[in-house]
Amino acid sequence: MAYEELADAIMKDVGGKDNVNSVVHCTTRLRFKLKDESIAKEADLKALDGVVTVVKSGGQFQVVIGNQVAEVYNTMVKRAGLPDAGEVPDENNATSAAAAQMSLLDRFIDLISSIFTPALGLLASTGMIKGFTAMFVALGWLVPTAGTYVILNAIGDAFFYFLPVLLGYSAARKFALDPFIGMAIGAVLVYPSLVALAPINVASGTPPLMTVFAGTFLATPVYATFLGIPVLMMNYTASVVPVIISVWLASRLKGWLDRRIPTVVRTFLVPFFTLLIIAPLTLLLVGPVVSWLSEAVSAAVIGLYSLAPVLAGAALGAVWQVLVIFGLHWGLVPVGVMNVANHGADPVLALIGSASFAQIGVVLAVILRTKNQKLKGLGWSAFISGIFGVTEPAIYGVTLPRKRTFVLSCIAAGAGGGVMGLMGSQFYMMGGLGVFQFPSMVNPKGVDAGFTGALLACALSFVLGFALTMFLAKKTDIDPVAAPADAQTLAAATTGTASAEAKADASATAVASELLKAPLDGTAVALSTVKDEVFASESMGQGIAIEPTGHEIFAPADATVVLVFPTKHAIGLHTDRGADILIHIGMDTVALEGKYFETLVQQGDHVTAGQLLTTFDPAAIKAAGYAVTTPIIITNTGSYTNVTGLQAGPVTHGDALLALDK
Structure with missing residues (x-):
């Protein structure tokens, strides 16, 4: 089915343009927010050639397309006249009303996915560049003093370093704030003079003006004040939560200012007062408090992982694909980013690295065993996507409809996760998925047991998923006989x-x-x-x-x-x-x-x-x-x-x- 035909059919079956509050896309899915989900024709959507399945999760009506989702999205936005991803959705109408009816968990998942989805592609690609650069150093192909290394490292590191600016943009869109105000708030957090303030004073031996919370684990030296108020300087580069909280506060303040400032001067006075109030408030209060809380969350997560890394790996690896189905995996993405920013490495998201290999192992076995030519074609497409970590086509198109094969893939993924926990595999940067995750798992100090363990774990999950499906799955699991009600x-x-x-x-x-x-x-x-x-x-x-x-x-x-x-x-x-x-x-x-x-x-x-x-x-x-x-x-x-x-x-x-x- 041509993109134009598919885009028109999807728009018709979700209830038309008038039923769409907003739509964005991720790697494989169109993520709609509909005014009335009951109008959408779920069965008709699933039957469309080009649609893998439909998922309702996190307050979103998700149409799973697969690898061509970007082309379908762009075609649909153009033909239906919808606002594209760069336009600010109107959160002050039916969208807010719909959000108010969502559960707390759905609202949290929706918030995280809406803010992170636009950044994930670049976050993964730049992480891959940085990962390959680290790998080249570990292999002796580059030295850290070489100009090639410096430039490649800058390309790979810049996006993560300035992440508050970029999240400020996407958070502002989510909260119906001018995206440039969100970016400006993020830019203040990573402004070079502020970032270097504490390190420069420490390096020069300059004594602090004071130390707040002296004698506690929160003890923080103060080298500057704002209107006489101590500024607790934190390192906000690569941070996640402070800018999101600050942009949300800015959106509330903007709404209050809009009702009180005359229209004729609103264009410049609203951002003037918003920045003048929110930026200092962030540096004085929001930033330090949220940073302490995020560090506490990171420490707690890593502490729990340290108690039983093998068990944690097996459990998270086994359930990861279930979390993906319901969209709940988004809740762990900020944790992984915070761990990398606060501790230089994240062991949590690393544990799920073998899940995609478990899926493609199962899919390959299904391809070899099925006599259904249509399933073979779908299977090869899903297999290739899964190599690069995109598993939705494999899950929705091949393994989940056959139930037992999906369970076998979860077992294989759990085994791989357990090996990763045993070997101490970690992500040292946020990078790609599938085969592209491995550069992100290279320790900056050199290849270690964690990296080797990751390779072994993914190989184990692939082989185990393949073997279980070849020898334990029944023929009717591969080519099930369907029946009407x-x-x-x-x-x-x-x-x-x-x-x-x-x-x-x-x-x-x-x-x-x-x-x-x-x-x-x-x-x-x-x-x-x-x-x-x-x-x-x-x-x-x-x-x-x-x-x-x-x-x-x-x-x-x-x-x-x-x-x-x-x-x-x-x-x-x-x-x-x-x-x-x-x-x-x-x-x-x-x-x-x-x-x-x-x-x-x-x-x-x-x-x-x-x-x-x-x-x-x-x-x-x-x-x-x-x-x-x-x-x-x-x-x-x-x-x-x-x-x-x-x-x-x-x-x-x-x-x-x-x-x-x-």
């Missing part, structure tokens, strides 16, 4: 009278090419035209549908009857050549509770091609308000390379209808 038992019964699991396993492999005959008279139509999403989307399997002109259902091949519904409206067959077939008479006709249907065979009977199976009364069913469109579904479609419809238009029972190619 009124046919939940079909998947377990489609192969005759043996045990359900044994039959399902056999049906996935013991198939041969086959030609199926039409089971009734009528008009053959494409499955996509059926007015039932389960059938039309082919989520249950490929096949064809017939608009009946007759009233009898005949066997399409020699087969065993594996399921006869008590309501008689559907019958399941397992052919002698291995095909699993569901013939479903009408739409929602389960509600008739067997009225107007008569079944002439029983479960376990062996029937021959053309044998009468069921009769029904099309006129009475229609009079009761139900469609009689009859899908003929191959529920083990994944066992075939092709399922081809041979008829379109009038068809008589016994005519060639479907070709199944092994």
Whole structure:
């Protein structure tokens, strides 16, 4: 589907432009804030070619696209006339009302993701540059005094060093403040003269004017005052929380000033008073207090990790992908950034480094085991994305829908996390994901056991995820047989009278090419035209549908009857050549509770091609308000390379209808 077509379809299914408060995108997802989520057509969105899935989390309606999300986003913004990521959303209307209805956790996750999402790409890329630079030094390819090193280190370090300026921008957008005011507040925090004030005085031996909180762990020398008030100088370079709190205060102050300053002078007097009040307040109070609190949080997190690093690694590695699904992983991002800023390294986010390798190990095994060509194509795309740490296509497109494979990936990720905890792996800078995370894990002092442990952990997770899926996952876990709401038992019964699991396993492999005959008279139509999403989307399997002109259902091949519904409206067959077939008479006709249907065979009977199976009364069913469109579904479609419809238009029972190619 072209970007224009997909963008238009998504905008239509989320309720149109008028239902969108704002939209941004991250690595793989469009993150909508909708005025009314009930208007959005979630099922239709999931069915779009180009949409992996839909997730509702953190107060956001998230449409998972995959690697092409930026192109879809840009196309959608342009065609729908939406404000792009550089424009300030109107937080004073329905967005604020929607936020007020969110839970405290959802509001926190929304806050963190909204502020950090615009910066993550650059944070990762510059971290990779700095990581590679450190690796080159460790390998002896560069020396720290070389001009090449100085320039590369500056490119890699500048973004992180001036992070308060950049977070000031994104925080201002989130809080509906002029982004340049947010940037100005961040710039004050990293202004060179202020940053160097304490170090210069310490280096020169200048005695402090005073020491506040002397004799406690908060003891801080004072080298400057503001209007006679001691300024507790902290190092705010690479800090996260102080600028966010200050920008939020500035947004509140701006709203108060807007109501009191005349419009004619508001343009320059509002930022004048905002900066004049908030910047000193940040340096005098907000900055020191928040810095102490953030250092305490960092120390507490690292302290807990130190108690049982292997257990912490196994637990966090195992649940990380679950956190990603619900968007809760955002809560740990600031902790990792604070740890790097306060302690020079972060062991927490490092523990999840093996999760993407566990995913791609499982995905590779699924690719090798599945016979579904569409799944193979999706799997290779997800595998390549996962190498670089983008796992949403693997999670939503491959492992999560199969449940057991997702659990196996979590087990493999937990094992890798445990190894990382054991070996003391850490991030020494915020960098890339997947294979690009390794440069960020090189100790500036040289390659150590933590780096080696990271390599071993990721290799272990990949191999373990692959092996578990190859040898422990059942065939039906790889190519599951789906069923509509009124046919939940079909998947377990489609192969005759043996045990359900044994039959399902056999049906996935013991198939041969086959030609199926039409089971009734009528008009053959494409499955996509059926007015039932389960059938039309082919989520249950490929096949064809017939608009009946007759009233009898005949066997399409020699087969065993594996399921006869008590309501008689559907019958399941397992052919002698291995095909699993569901013939479903009408739409929602389960509600008739067997009225107007008569079944002439029983479960376990062996029937021959053309044998009468069921009769029904099309006129009475229609009079009761139900469609009689009859899908003929191959529920083990994944066992075939092709399922081809041979008829379109009038068809008589016994005519060639479907070709199944092994």
